[in-house]
Amino acid sequence: MMPAAPQQPLPSTCITVNGQSHVLQVDGDTPLLTILRNHLYLKGTHYGCGSNQCGACFVLIDGFAVASCDTPIWAVAGKSVTTVEGLGTPEQPHRLQEAFLAGQAAQCGYCTSGILISAAALLSRNPHPAEADIHQALDRNLCRCGTHNRVVEAILRAAGQPAPRTP
Amino acid sequence: MNQGFALPAPAQPGQLPGNLRGNPHLGQWLRITPEGKVMVSPGKVEIGQGILTALAQIVAEELEVGLNQITMVAANTGFSPNESVTSGSLSVQDSGRALQQVCAEVRAIYLAKAATHLGEPVASLQICNGLISGPSGAQTSYWDLADDALLDTDATGRVPPKPNTVYRKVGTSARRLDLPDKIFGKTRFIHDMELPGMLHGRMLRPNAPGATLLSLDDAAALACNGVISVVRDGSLLAIVATGNDEAEHAAAKLSAGAVWSQPNESLPDEQDFASWLRSEPADTSVTASPPSPASSSRTIKAQYAKPFLAHASIAPSCALAVYDGAILKVWSHSQGIFNLRSDLALAFAMEPEKIIVQHVEGAGCYGHNPADDVAFDAAWLARHTPGRPVRVQWSRADELAWAPFGPAMAIDLEADLDAAGTITGWRHSIWSNGHTSRPGRGSSPALLGAWHLATPFERSPAINPPLAGGGGAERNAIPGYEFPNWQVTSHRILNMPLRTSALRSLGAMANIFAVETFIDDLARAANTDPVEWRLRYLHDERARAVIALALEKSGWPQQNLIEGKGAGFAYARYKNSGAYCAVVAEIDAAEQIYARRLTIAVDVGLAINPDGVRNQIEGGAIQATSWALKEAVRFDRTRVTSTDWESYPILRFSEVPKISVHIVPSDHPPLGAGECSIGPVVAAIGNAVFDALHIRIRQLPITAERIMSELAQQP
Numbered sequence: 001m002m003p004a005a006p007q008q009p010l011p012s013t014c015i016t017v018n019g020q021s022h023v024l025q026v027d028g029d030t031p032l033l034t035i036l037r038n039h040l041y042l043k044g045t046h047y048g049c050g051s052n053q054c055g056a057c058f059v060l061i062d063g064f065a066v067a068s069c070d071t072p073i074w075a076v077a078g079k080s081v082t083t084v085e086g087l088g089t090p091e092q093p094h095r096l097q098e099a100f101l102a103g104q105a106a107q108c109g110y111c112t113s114g115i116l117i118s119a120a121a122l123l124s125r126n127p128h129p130a131e132a133d134i135h136q137a138l139d140r141n142l143c144r145c146g147t148h149n150r151v152v153e154a155i156l157r158a159a160g161q162p163a164p165r166t167p
Numbered sequence: 168m169n170q171g172f173a174l175p176a177p178a179q180p181g182q183l184p185g186n187l188r189g190n191p192h193l194g195q196w197l198r199i200t201p202e203g204k205v206m207v208s209p210g211k212v213e214i215g216q217g218i219l220t221a222l223a224q225i226v227a228e229e230l231e232v233g234l235n236q237i238t239m240v241a242a243n244t245g246f247s248p249n250e251s252v253t254s255g256s257l258s259v260q261d262s263g264r265a266l267q268q269v270c271a272e273v274r275a276i277y278l279a280k281a282a283t284h285l286g287e288p289v290a291s292l293q294i295c296n297g298l299i300s301g302p303s304g305a306q307t308s309y310w311d312l313a314d315d316a317l318l319d320t321d322a323t324g325r326v327p328p329k330p331n332t333v334y335r336k337v338g339t340s341a342r343r344l345d346l347p348d349k350i351f352g353k354t355r356f357i358h359d360m361e362l363p364g365m366l367h368g369r370m371l372r373p374n375a376p377g378a379t380l381l382s383l384d385d386a387a388a389l390a391c392n393g394v395i396s397v398v399r400d401g402s403l404l405a406i407v408a409t410g411n412d413e414a415e416h417a418a419a420k421l422s423a424g425a426v427w428s429q430p431n432e433s434l435p436d437e438q439d440f441a442s443w444l445r446s447e448p449a450d451t452s453v454t455a456s457p458p459s460p461a462s463s464s465r466t467i468k469a470q471y472a473k474p475f476l477a478h479a480s481i482a483p484s485c486a487l488a489v490y491d492g493a494i495l496k497v498w499s500h501s502q503g504i505f506n507l508r509s510d511l512a513l514a515f516a517m518e519p520e521k522i523i524v525q526h527v528e529g530a531g532c533y534g535h536n537p538a539d540d541v542a543f544d545a546a547w548l549a550r551h552t553p554g555r556p557v558r559v560q561w562s563r564a565d566e567l568a569w570a571p572f573g574p575a576m577a578i579d580l581e582a583d584l585d586a587a588g589t590i591t592g593w594r595h596s597i598w599s600n601g602h603t604s605r606p607g608r609g610s611s612p613a614l615l616g617a618w619h620l621a622t623p624f625e626r627s628p629a630i631n632p633p634l635a636g637g638g639g640a641e642r643n644a645i646p647g648y649e650f651p652n653w654q655v656t657s658h659r660i661l662n663m664p665l666r667t668s669a670l671r672s673l674g675a676m677a678n679i680f681a682v683e684t685f686i687d688d689l690a691r692a693a694n695t696d697p698v699e700w701r702l703r704y705l706h707d708e709r710a711r712a713v714i715a716l717a718l719e720k721s722g723w724p725q726q727n728l729i730e731g732k733g734a735g736f737a738y739a740r741y742k743n744s745g746a747y748c749a750v751v752a753e754i755d756a757a758e759q760i761y762a763r764r765l766t767i768a769v770d771v772g773l774a775i776n777p778d779g780v781r782n783q784i785e786g787g788a789i790q791a792t793s794w795a796l797k798e799a800v801r802f803d804r805t806r807v808t809s810t811d812w813e814s815y816p817i818l819r820f821s822e823v824p825k826i827s828v829h830i831v832p833s834d835h836p837p838l839g840a841g842e843c844s845i846g847p848v849v850a851a852i853g854n855a856v857f858d859a860l861h862i863r864i865r866q867l868p869i870t871a872e873r874i875m876s877e878l879a880q881q882p
């Protein structure tokens with residue numbers, strides 16, 4: 001095995017995650033997802049594709065739902081990141097989390113955190129979305145288990161406009 | 168909300184039900200702790216379907232404890248009962264019945280102990296949330312009396328479970344026990360596990376199936392930051408690094424230094440896979456009804472096809488392993504941890520007892536996905552780095568290209584009709600690779616990596632499970648209608664250029680699609696309403712009840728006067744012995760086909776958790792809609808080319824139909840719900856497309872291109 005080539009000193013980047021500031025000494029091109037999962041041990045944000053095609057890794061960056069797998073850490077410097085852990089806790093759940101629990105809007109749950117993030121971004125800019133708005137806001141989130149309708153109903157419920165369960 | 172549901176009638180006294188037969192030791196199934204917990208350790212595993220919650224409800228009911236007093240312990244080959252594979256919608260039948268009996272016996276054992284302790288007769292004791300009290304007011308509890316020695320005995324089968332009339336927990340829609348963790352982003356998935364000193368492995372697969380590694384220059388990869396080693400055995404190649412990103416980064420360098428043999432053009436023509444299936448050498452089996460005399464005046468024939476389908480789980484498969492020089496411990500989201508252990512033992516020439524497989528939840532699993540393969544990869548690397556745990560996660564591209572696929576199928580149907588238009592003969596022929604190549608069932612490991620070693624293990628072609636258990640390619644090919652003179656011919660293709668294995672509902676989806684759309688054509692040819700046509704050949708009351716319910720709830724028959732809209736009906740009883748399901752699909756035909764609404768009626772026997780059943784039916788229906796309208800594995804003559812979500816699109820939020828699920832209340836034995844809606848949904852969509860466009864599409868998926876080319880061929 002050859003010794004690794006001498007490394008450039010790593011730049012430091014300051015990011016805020018779930019209200020907490022972190023100064024990180026990492027390669028600026030490191031994906032935000034890696035930082036969240038492997039440096040900050042926030043495992044609620046998931047890896048699904050690594051190429052901004054599935055939504056499993058979505059986080060809020062300054063209120064927008066963004067693929068953290070595809071966002072280099074340098075691009076997040078000085079910005080505020082919210083992960084699913086930052087949305088709410090069992091003691092103080094976000095209204096979306098409450099609604100997802102009440103409507104049992106998950107199966108395997110792997111896609112769920114990314115979906116919650118997209119939904120939170122939607123509700124913050126449109127507190128009373130129509131169903132079509134929800135479809136549009138969630139169209140970048142894939143779910144293979146087929147929980148889509150429950151998710152839409154839960155978001156409507158969280159927005160205070162529950163749809164009847166049966167069409 | 169007790170609906171008087173019953174678990175299936177107990178077996179004869181002294182006879183053990185379900186998976187208790189092979190695993191009669193009570194202490195293997197559950198423990199009662201002094202701290203106030205019932206620890207339940209079934210051999211079935213959570214794969215996103217909510218099984219652990221349904222099993223917990225059965226335990227809560229039988230033991231008279233609260234759901235919050237139960238801890239479901241993930242299965243482990245070291246201590247759990249061997250319940251083989253969690254598949255085929257069989258868990259409630261196999262595991263639920265076993266646990267029900269275990270709990271009935273545990274309750275009796277603890278009541279006897281409490282009776283002695285309290286000095287009151289057993290018959291006078293009451294249990295509530297684990298507290299046991301007598302008429303005098305004296306109290307004890309499971310927790311006070313907790314003693315593992317009490318359960319160090321085999322089940323007798325002589326204690327009757329509670330009568331269904333007193334059920335209060337089974338039959339209610341209890342919330343899933345695992346969902347809070349998933350909704351609050353708590354560490355729960357195997358992907359989230361960290362072990363001290365853990366290394367990260369990254370596999371480098373050949374550039375095409377059948378290609379071999381000719382030479383390797385690994386200098387650039389080894390020079391990368393964080394790289395520990397390059398591990399190679401024949402054409403099995405991996406990099407091990409201190410971090411996941413480091414491994415991925417170095418893997419790109421390693422890939423540049425790897426020279427693979429020229430791939431041979433081993434794959435069939437994607438555009439004409441049906442002809443390929445029909446021309447391959449095959450193992451042919453025939454099942455037929457006893458002949459009855461009949462004369463026919465004409466025969467109607469049609470041909471159908473279904474492409475290879477991918478599992479396309481939302482998470483790439485992942486596993487961890489550690490080897491201390493003697494014991495190999497593996498963490499896996501496999502559906503069958505004991506089967507995986509057998510194949511790992513074969514692959515590494517180890518005694519099975521020296522291998523422990525611990526189940527950890529992964530993303531949704533719809534059949535034999537690469538969970539077992541990646542467990543082999545992690546174990547293989549762990550054996551090269553003794554003492555250090557290794558985590559391996561596949562890439563998205565590998566997950567879509569190297570997983571087993573649901574096999575492509577070609578189907579011929581023929582119906583003989585007499586002068587009055589009555590069916591007098593029915594023939595159903597299938598060409599397909601086998602529908603299972605799961606681990607743990609052969610003399611050679613069914614694990615991808617084991618086939619790439621310098622001394623490779625033999626890869627056995629996929630087979631079909633026996634018809635008695637539902638069959639594989641032939642699943643739902645035997646008519647569910649009362650036809651005289653039927654014959655099912657199954658040609659199992661022996662050559663397997665694309666690896667195939669079990670995918671949700673196996674052959675049932677394509678068979679039901681073919682049969683149920685063919686029947687609509689037969690009914691139309693006879694100027695008969697398609698539902699009425701079916702009912703002539705269907706006298707099972709449960710079948711008729713789900714059909715009536717679906718029609719009523721959907722408002723069938725709809726007058727289709729609006730251009731571009733259509734409605735279609737389909738029915739099937741899954742595996743001919745499982746859940747009954749009838750579906751009305753409504754679609755819009757615009758620039759593509761949109762499924763707008765599905766009305767689904769089911770009879771799943773006892774619904775342990777009605778909302779859980781609904782969730783499974785909805786999920787199955789959405790996956791089926793995706794299969795019907797969008798999905799096909801893409802490949803050229805050398806390799807799979809659908810390796811991301813753009814080349815393998817699945818249904819999105821904007822494309823998902825509204826779904827209503829209607830459950831027929833039933834006290835029949837519980838039947839799995841996960842797969843029964845698949846075939847009828849696909850077929851009902853096919854019939855709705857015909858209703859809208861008067862074009863019969865007989866090859867899946869039903870895409871705009873296929874409709875256009877069908878239109879172009881019409882006179």
Ligand code: FES
Pocket residue numbers: 046047048049050051052053054055056057058067068069070
């Ligand atoms: S993992 Fe980031 S979008 Fe798929």
Ligand code: FES
Pocket residue numbers: 106107108109110111112142143144145146147215481530531
């Ligand atoms: S719940 Fe499994 S992928 Fe969405």
